[in-house]
Amino acid sequence: MIKPDQVEAMIKSELPDAQIQVQDLTGGGDHYQVTVVSSLFEGKGRVQQHQMVYKAVQQAMSTEAIHALALKTYTPTTWATATSQ
């Protein structure tokens, strides 16, 4: 079981400028939904963006401490577009 702020800290270690929203979907600390906004995603495809986040939580995922991670990634620009609609 991983706490939401631990998930956030792991992602921050890889993407220091990231704005992160962590949601525990079941309350069990192993199914998370995470939204990440970072300028480091700029110029990268979706797959690459998700890979960057996965890299940050790799350890927790390979041990199944985090069983499921629903992911949404945005650059500051795409975030602005998404939230203005």
Added chain:
Amino acid sequence: MILWAHRLFDQRLLTAITSITHQTMTTDTHSRIANLVQQNKILVFMKGSKLMPQCGFSNNVVQILNTLGVPYETVDVLSDPEIRQGVKEYSNWPTIPQVYINGEFVGGSDILIELYQNGELQQMVEVALAS
């Protein structure tokens, strides 16, 4: 209590399997995956089958592709531990499902949903099937 013990056992077993298969992502497994990916225009590595997905995320992908009404093939990773671990390394992607279109890794459930909602998936699939 029983559930907890079951989960713990599950997790240990999984860790054991992972550590075994981790060392043995053989060239054979690698080429099996490469062949599958090359030979199917739309391919989904998933848990369970089209008719009986064994995981909500795999089910998402199946439902989307069914809605598009396109032909696609699936590989059940639950029945093949080597592929299950191997495809994670092959794609550098830690989760199942994984979708390949025209030999290219497209993403998992989240990306498929996004691509479907913004219309990109329909285009990618049309291009793939026309080629």
